[in-house]
Amino acid sequence: DTEVTQTPKHLVMGMTNKKSLKCEQHMGHRAMYWYKQKAKKPPELMFVYSYEKLSINESVPSRFSPECPNSSLLNLHLHALQPEDSALYLCASSLGRRMNTEAFFGQGTRLTVV
Amino acid sequence: GEDVEQSLFLSVREGDSSVINCTYTDSSSTYLYWYKQEPGAGLQLLTYIFSNMDMKQDQRLTVLLNKKDKHLSLRIADTQTGDSAIYFCAYNAGNNRKLIWGLGTSLAVNP
Numbered sequence: 001d002t003e004v005t006q007t008p009k010h011l012v013m014g015m016t017n018k019k020s021l022k023c024e025q026h027m028g029h030r031a032m033y034w035y036k037q038k039a040k041k042p043p044e045l046m047f048v049y050s051y052e053k054l055s056i057n058e059s060v061p062s063r064f065s066p067e068c069p070n071s072s073l074l075n076l077h078l079h080a081l082q083p084e085d086s087a088l089y090l091c092a093s094s095l096g097r098r099m100n101t102e103a104f105f106g107q108g109t110r111l112t113v114v
Numbered sequence: 115g116e117d118v119e120q121s122l123f124l125s126v127r128e129g130d131s132s133v134i135n136c137t138y139t140d141s142s143s144t145y146l147y148w149y150k151q152e153p154g155a156g157l158q159l160l161t162y163i164f165s166n167m168d169m170k171q172d173q174r175l176t177v178l179l180n181k182k183d184k185h186l187s188l189r190i191a192d193t194q195t196g197d198s199a200i201y202f203c204a205y206n207a208g209n210n211r212k213l214i215w216g217l218g219t220s221l222a223v224n225p
Binding site: 006040041042043045056088090092102103104105106107108110 | 147149154155156157158159162200202204212213215216217218220
């Protein structure tokens with residue numbers, strides 16, 4: 001199983017809503033990542049979790065709140081988002097934090113903020 | 115600094131070989147990656163090469179690394195319409211080994 005599963009695939013939310021994105025992997029990877037990707041651009045790193053602890057926060061606004069309940073799950077809680085936050089949100093995992101092996105990506109959640 | 119350059123577009127005929135090129139600046143990278151992204155989809159790891167290798171072949175894919183010139187290429191043999199996608203070059207860099215990404219090359223395969 002080399003899959004990273006993300007739900008939901010699509011999400012439309014208003015600027016006052018609270019929603020969560022979910023990510024799951026069962027490869028035994030101990031590093032998990034959230035990326036944001038705008039159309040036809042490379043992904044931008046948001047957060048890195050290593051052994052269930054937040055190790056990198058790329059100065060992401062507090063309206064994005066990550067959570068890692070266990071080594072297989074990663075959530076991204078969304079609150080009071082802006083229309084410019086509309087993007088594809090990608091989760092990834094790798095064996096270790098140093099990304100010196102394969103990093104597998106999920107199919108992403110396409111988020112639209114209205 | 116950390117920078118990756120790729121040409122933005124490549125168009126080939128079905129059955130021809132495609133070569134996508136990438137140059138990077140950070141010589142401390144240990145792994146270099148090629149990711150494929152089809153429209154509306156996530157990122158698929160195609161292949162990667164360790165920095166002490168010159169070449170890696172995997173079925174229709176050949177990766178060449180010229181570490182002296184900091185040049186990485188991906189050759190796709192017998193290109194098919196299903197290969198149409200954006201191809202991102204990336205490498206890990208820095209103490210945190212973050213992935214540094216190119217802007218992606220959009221490959222169009224014409225029948």
